[in-house]
Amino acid sequence: MATIALLGNPNTGKTTLFNELTDKYAYVGNWTGVTVEKKMGQLTDSETMVVDLPGIYSLNPLTKDEAVATDYLLTGHPDLILNVTNAGQLKRNLLLTIELLESGIPVVLALNMLDDLQQSPFLFDLPTLAEWLHCQVKGTNARSKQGIAALHANLLQSLDHSAVSPALTLPYPEPVAHAIDATTQALQATHPELPRDFTRWLIIQYMAQNQTIRDYAQRQQLTALTHQTAAFDQQNFEDHIFQTRLTFIEQTLQAARRPNPAMQPNQLTQRIDRWVTHPLLGIPIFIGIFWLMFKLSFDWIGTPASNLLNAWLSGPVTATANHLLSSWGTLPFLQSLLVNGILDGVGGVLTFVPQIFVLFACISALEDSGYMARAALVTDRLMQMIGLNGKSFIPLIIGFGCNVTGVMATRTIEQPKERLVTILISPFMSCSARLPIYSLFVAAFFSRHQAVIVLSLYFLGIVVALVMAKIYQLAFRLKRSSTFMIELPKYHVPRLDIILQGTWDKGKGFVKKAGTVIFAGTVLIWLLSNLSWHGPVTDIDQSLAATLGKLLLPLFIPLGVRSWEVVSALLTGVMAKEIITASMIVLFHLTGRTALVATFSGLFTPLSAYCLLVFILLYIPCFSTLATIKAETGSTKWMVYSAGSSFVIAYGLAVLIYQVGSLFL
Amino acid sequence: MQLFSQDIMVHQLTTHSFQQLDPLTVRRLERLGIRPGSQLTVIRQYPFHGPVILQVDQQQIALRYPVFQALIGGA
Numbered sequence: 001m002a003t004i005a006l007l008g009n010p011n012t013g014k015t016t017l018f019n020e021l022t023d024k025y026a027y028v029g030n031w032t033g034v035t036v037e038k039k040m041g042q043l044t045d046s047e048t049m050v051v052d053l054p055g056i057y058s059l060n061p062l063t064k065d066e067a068v069a070t071d072y073l074l075t076g077h078p079d080l081i082l083n084v085t086n087a088g089q090l091k092r093n094l095l096l097t098i099e100l101l102e103s104g105i106p107v108v109l110a111l112n113m114l115d116d117l118q119q120s121p122f123l124f125d126l127p128t129l130a131e132w133l134h135c136q137v138k139g140t141n142a143r144s145k146q147g148i149a150a151l152h153a154n155l156l157q158s159l160d161h162s163a164v165s166p167a168l169t170l171p172y173p174e175p176v177a178h179a180i181d182a183t184t185q186a187l188q189a190t191h192p193e194l195p196r197d198f199t200r201w202l203i204i205q206y207m208a209q210n211q212t213i214r215d216y217a218q219r220q221q222l223t224a225l226t227h228q229t230a231a232f233d234q235q236n237f238e239d240h241i242f243q244t245r246l247t248f249i250e251q252t253l254q255a256a257r258r259p260n261p262a263m264q265p266n267q268l269t270q271r272i273d274r275w276v277t278h279p280l281l282g283i284p285i286f287i288g289i290f291w292l293m294f295k296l297s298f299d300w301i302g303t304p305a306s307n308l309l310n311a312w313l314s315g316p317v318t319a320t321a322n323h324l325l326s327s328w329g330t331l332p333f334l335q336s337l338l339v340n341g342i343l344d345g346v347g348g349v350l351t352f353v354p355q356i357f358v359l360f361a362c363i364s365a366l367e368d369s370g371y372m373a374r375a376a377l378v379t380d381r382l383m384q385m386i387g388l389n390g391k392s393f394i395p396l397i398i399g400f401g402c403n404v405t406g407v408m409a410t411r412t413i414e415q416p417k418e419r420l421v422t423i424l425i426s427p428f429m430s431c432s433a434r435l436p437i438y439s440l441f442v443a444a445f446f447s448r449h450q451a452v453i454v455l456s457l458y459f460l461g462i463v464v465a466l467v468m469a470k471i472y473q474l475a476f477r478l479k480r481s482s483t484f485m486i487e488l489p490k491y492h493v494p495r496l497d498i499i500l501q502g503t504w505d506k507g508k509g510f511v512k513k514a515g516t517v518i519f520a521g522t523v524l525i526w527l528l529s530n531l532s533w534h535g536p537v538t539d540i541d542q543s544l545a546a547t548l549g550k551l552l553l554p555l556f557i558p559l560g561v562r563s564w565e566v567v568s569a570l571l572t573g574v575m576a577k578e579i580i581t582a583s584m585i586v587l588f589h590l591t592g593r594t595a596l597v598a599t600f601s602g603l604f605t606p607l608s609a610y611c612l613l614v615f616i617l618l619y620i621p622c623f624s625t626l627a628t629i630k631a632e633t634g635s636t637k638w639m640v641y642s643a644g645s646s647f648v649i650a651y652g653l654a655v656l657i658y659q660v661g662s663l664f665l
Numbered sequence: 666m667q668l669f670s671q672d673i674m675v676h677q678l679t680t681h682s683f684q685q686l687d688p689l690t691v692r693r694l695e696r697l698g699i700r701p702g703s704q705l706t707v708i709r710q711y712p713f714h715g716p717v718i719l720q721v722d723q724q725q726i727a728l729r730y731p732v733f734q735a736l737i738g739g740a
């Protein structure tokens with residue numbers, strides 16, 4: 001089965017094209033680093049696989065996610081490369097194109113974002129480009145689906161004739177060219193199995209100090225290369241290679257450039273940035289945008305919709321289920337499991353879908369608009385103080401959706417230590433799974449200031465993350481790095497279809513979890529609350545859940561918790577934070593949220609309720625996050641550390657707030 | 666509205682040699698299309714040595730002040 005690899009600079013529209021060309025949807029965002037792991041899809045109407053790889057500027061990787069792409073070229077053996085470029089920035093994009101063309105793997109070049117090019121004073125003649133670069137060139141506008149059909153046809157056609165196109169050979173200066181030829185001969189003698197083009201490409205990459213290739217050569221014992229490292233480097237081959245490529249690109253573009261008769265300058269980006277990146281207004285606008293996001297999710301749209309759903313689930317749906325089950329003569333034990341356990345528990349969590357989806361829709365709109373890069377810019381100052389840079393802010397914001405994706409998004413951070421710090425502080429970002437429990441308590445105790453209280457928890461999460469980052473900066477002796485660099489993409493008016501897709505993409509995990517982990521957690525807690533060591537019990541006070549909860553209750557009294565049910569619910573929350581809500585519903589034997597809210601007012605004061613929320617915000621990350629931390633840091637030690645440290649911080653802070661608060665309230 | 670009109674001070678610059686920068690930063694700049702001799706347009710400069718927004722070949726890039734200083738040859 002043939003494979004096409006999608007490669008190109010970050011934010012050139014690879015993922016958008018991928019989605020247009022394949023039957024499967026992948027995640028799209030208007031900022032660098034959306035694709036952190038390769039994604040596979042099937043080319044529409046064909047057997048061909050398409051692989052979407054993270055955006056890279058060159059095959060010589062600086063970050064972990066860039067290394068994924070180079071590794072793939074070495075090991076994945078794609079039959080065809082679809083090189084996606086931003087037509088408005090060809091000069092820079094072609095540097096990568098040349099590296100790909102040299103590999104000997106057939107390349108189809110897509111000049112994407114043609115709409116942006118239309119706004120500039122020049123256009124490019126595609127046949128001329130094709131002639132200079134020895135590859136197929138197609139123009140596209142992935143966002144409005146222009147040129148996709150032609151590209152699709154061309155890809156299929158190119159796969160058929162893939163054998164014919166020769167690799168591009170640039171006129172490197174004498175010493176380099178000579179060394180390439182000599183080394184090719186030497187390598188072919190020792191490794192005749194390597195194709196000739198691939199060998200040349202390896203050598204050029206090796207000379208250009210590509211670390212991934214150098215490691216590869218070491219592993220494969222390509223001594224003809226490894227023995228010459230010093231010689232290559234002393235003669236500054238990297239520089240020569242770079243200069244030759246640049247000259248070639250300039251000549252190519254010169255030949256292909258045509259004046260644009262219908263230039264339509266677009267001032268949108270400039271106009272918006274006048275305000276959004278303003279030195280004084282940038283931060284207030286940033287805060288304002290987030291405030292708006294929370295207002296929409298909790299006050300204006302999300303909560304009212306949630307309430308409607310809740311009324312429907314705990315009213316008619318539960319009544320009908322009870323009625324049906326009784327009329328079928330279901331065993332009481334089973335009926336209780338189905339209605340009081342699963343329907344109430346899982347349903348109770350599902351009623352938060354509107355709030356979560358509104359929040360995700362807002363994040364998707366921000367991503368698609370191009371604002372995220374500006375957020376990184378305006379927060380860079382703040383991040384600099386704690387030894388990180390604005391780019392760390394993006395994974396943190398993604399963490400608001402889900403800590404797992406937040407941790408994964410740290411791959412774009414270049415410095416390993418900065419990356420580790422960002423991974424460690426990511427779980428303090430309040431993910432969507434914690435929302436249901438906030439909403440419950442906020443509805444019970446702070447009904448008049450719901451959005452503000454929830455927002456305060458989000459900010460507390462950020463503050464704790466920042467403080468911890470500062471501590472890590474000192475502990476790890478992070479140097480003050482000056483390497484923050486970020487591209488500011490052009491703004492787009494967010495498109496409804498992209499927002500909807502993005503929302504669904506982020507939110508479907510939550511819905512899916514309701515059917516799997518939360519379902520399992522609910523059943524588990526229901527069993528624990530209906531069984532003792534000696535079999536089924538009718539009095540929940542005798543159950544396993546009660547035994548366990550009561551055992552640990554003393555530990556939680558300093559933060560104002562007075563019922564074992566809450567402790568048991570917290571324990572289950574380590575599986576997935578949503579389960580806390582489901583567990584409480586099951587443990588308190590309640591039908592949905594309304595009843596729970598009433599029960600709470602007897603058990604908590606507003607202060608102890610807030611402290612519990614603080615504890616839930618910060619305590620041990622869920623299993624999936626812990627597993628991701630382990631995978632991303634490659635160490636169990638950091639995973640255990642993350643679990644332990646966050647528990648200590650959560651406990652300490654919650655106790656502190658409760659004890660200090662009790663003095664005043 | 667003084668505040669809003671004076672802060673966008675567009676001016677053109679040419680980068681000098683990158684000797685003061687570490688190799689990693691140089692590579693990163695190269696990838697963004699900034700090399701010795703590149704034409705830069707300064708779009709916005711934040712006060713108190715904050716980030717600088719530049720335009721290179723139709724693309725806007727933000728970087729920190731020390732790197733910007735090194736680019737234009739000042740120390």
Ligand SMILES: Nc1nc2c(ncn2[C@@H]2O[C@H](COP(=O)(O)OP(=O)(O)OP(=O)(O)O)[C@@H](O)[C@H]2O)c(=O)[nH]1
Nearest residue numbers: 011012013014015016030033034035055113141142
């Ligand atoms: N104007 C315009 N925008 C486009 C076009 N194609 C994609 N975009 C937008 O560009 C942004 C980036 O698209 P992605 O598909 O995420 O880019 P990517 O190359 O996969 O990004 P990374 O995975 O970060 O490397 C999104 O906001 C797209 O909607 C196009 O042809 N024209």
